[in-house]
Amino acid sequence: MSRFWAGALGVVLSLTGIADAQAFVFCGFHDRPFLMRAVFWNSEFWVDMVANEAGKWNAVHPVVSIDRERRSTVPTGRDNLNVIAWLSDASMQSAYGSGWGTSVGRTIIWRDGECGRIVEADMIFNPSITLFTSQRQVPYSLGFQEIALHELGHALTLDHEDTTPAVMTAADTVSDVLYTQDKVGWFRSAQFRFSPQDKSDMGIFPLRVAGGAKRFATISPSTVAAGSTFTVRDISVENLSSGITFSNPQFRAFLVPTSGAFITTLGTFSWASFCAFCSWGGDLTFRVPAGLTRGQYRLWIEFSGSDNDLSNNVAQIGLITVP
Amino acid sequence: MTRFFFHLSSRFRIGVVLLPIAAGGAPAALAEGTAMPGEQSPSGDPVAAAVAQANPRPLQWRPTLTDLARSAPLVFRGRVSEQASERDPRGLIITRTRFEVDEVLIGAPETRSVALTTLGGRVGSEVMTATHVPRFVPGPTYIVFTEPGRPMNATYIPFAEPGRPMGDENGVFIVDAARNIVRTATGRIVLGVEDGDLHLGAFLPADGTDPRSRAGSERAPTVSGGIIAAETATEPEQQLRAATPEEFVRAIRALGAAR
Numbered sequence: 365m366s367r368f369w370a371g372a373l374g375v376v377l378s379l380t381g382i383a384d385a386q387a388f389v390f391c392g393f394h395d396r397p398f399l400m401r402a403v404f405w406n407s408e409f410w411v412d413m414v415a416n417e418a419g420k421w422n423a424v425h426p427v428v429s430i431d432r433e434r435r436s437t438v439p440t441g442r443d444n445l446n447v448i449a450w451l452s453d454a455s456m457q458s459a460y461g462s463g464w465g466t467s468v469g470r471t472i473i474w475r476d477g478e479c480g481r482i483v484e485a486d487m488i489f490n491p492s493i494t495l496f497t498s499q500r501q502v503p504y505s506l507g508f509q510e511i512a513l514h515e516l517g518h519a520l521t522l523d524h525e526d527t528t529p530a531v532m533t534a535a536d537t538v539s540d541v542l543y544t545q546d547k548v549g550w551f552r553s554a555q556f557r558f559s560p561q562d563k564s565d566m567g568i569f570p571l572r573v574a575g576g577a578k579r580f581a582t583i584s585p586s587t588v589a590a591g592s593t594f595t596v597r598d599i600s601v602e603n604l605s606s607g608i609t610f611s612n613p614q615f616r617a618f619l620v621p622t623s624g625a626f627i628t629t630l631g632t633f634s635w636a637s638f639c640a641f642c643s644w645g646g647d648l649t650f651r652v653p654a655g656l657t658r659g660q661y662r663l664w665i666e667f668s669g670s671d672n673d674l675s676n677n678v679a680q681i682g683l684i685t686v687p
Numbered sequence: 688m689t690r691f692f693f694h695l696s697s698r699f700r701i702g703v704v705l706l707p708i709a710a711g712g713a714p715a716a717l718a719e720g721t722a723m724p725g726e727q728s729p730s731g732d733p734v735a736a737a738v739a740q741a742n743p744r745p746l747q748w749r750p751t752l753t754d755l756a757r758s759a760p761l762v763f764r765g766r767v768s769e770q771a772s773e774r775d776p777r778g779l780i781i782t783r784t785r786f787e788v789d790e791v792l793i794g795a796p797e798t799r800s801v802a803l804t805t806l807g808g809r810v811g812s813e814v815m816t817a818t819h820v821p822r823f824v825p826g827p828t829y830i831v832f833t834e835p836g837r838p839m840n841a842t843y844i845p846f847a848e849p850g851r852p853m854g855d856e857n858g859v860f861i862v863d864a865a866r867n868i869v870r871t872a873t874g875r876i877v878l879g880v881e882d883g884d885l886h887l888g889a890f891l892p893a894d895g896t897d898p899r900s901r902a903g904s905e906r907a908p909t910v911s912g913g914i915i916a917a918e919t920a921t922e923p924e925q926q927l928r929a930a931t932p933e934e935f936v937r938a939i940r941a942l943g944a945a946r
Contacts, residue, residue: 441778631912
């Protein structure tokens, strides 16, 4: 179906003055350790993954912990127990009056007052999600880790964020890493009752949000002769610290043959300084070295410095073929 | 220029979670008080997990507007006329909301009133929220993709039926009469409908202000070596116009007529 009326007469968005708004939202706060308990599982494997994802939030500020107590049924009401469970569609219907549809996770949160202290959070996962490979190649598929990281963000007060790349997205897939809005959002939320320590962290991501949608990085042309140029579109670089300006962050782009183990550095890009809680999104144009052997290569970009989170220091951008 | 790949691998190990293949699969538990003996988990088989692993398919988190229009028996424009929250027998807080219907966009045109029950609400000082479930408040005009006639003891989440697109907050839109625009339930401006789906713009809360913290933007980096140019992306939606409520309604009607 073709375009209906995009671009038709209407209100000019610039009246809002926030067309480039980038934001996180949190509601409520934690003021004490928050213990969540897995109560039903077939394999420790899935619970371990939830605990692993909790560690990513805890690296920003440690509040949530995961333990396990095997039960045959899942308590679903307000009972001071922060449940983690996998419910079938029929059980979701029974427990909450509706099934999963295409949804993959849901967190039920009780607060003491509107945006008050979170007193309980029950986290329910859709057991039909079986993909558990960490997604490192765009376009991403939706894996369990990403869902767990997202739902844990809700339990830690965060709401959805779709104007920038964020694991708290309500749509599309972004892989199971924390982005600037996620980290700074949780950091600022934690500041409400704790004294979290800001940590330096630069990240490179093979996607960007534009026009309200995720755009995964692309390479054009994907077949490029040695000595010629190609352009990478829609990558993001973020300073994931709330308040630390990063001095001289440098990133290196390199090629790795798909059937080999040697890498070829293409070049670097850098800033004299990168402001705190800032991002850059855009395109890079490369020239393939004249003497590069023909073949297929993966293009990677990695952060060359040191910071406190290695999980976002390298991004696989895509494939090029040198004929 | 050329180095052995081993240098790289130490960095990669951080980002790659090496998980045991011998996973048992996620369970499908019974909720408290329910009795469904013999129920099987769709992912309880480690072989199934391995298959999914080998053939990952992108999953859609959000239904398109076409999905919603095709699935919703009723799409209406209306306002909240009554609303009350209560604690239900399951210990959950639910909110019953009655809408006075101004206009039916898809479905029975004689519909004058619609009652929906949603997860979440406030009882005393206790507030319960369920992620992805819309919250309705008196005052604004809503456009709701819905299904009438669900039992009142069922918690209503639009289209949460097996095999149907999930509506949830995706099936709720708010008419901002003052600005003559439409926002999603999550506060995004609807720019238009393109290829049967929403084209969304900036975040704009109901009161017109954005209380949220904003990240800054850096200029393009300095490049060297074989990187010959860096260009900062521009945001195309800044030049676009938002849809009017009437345009949005026409688009929904057209999608409904085509189903």
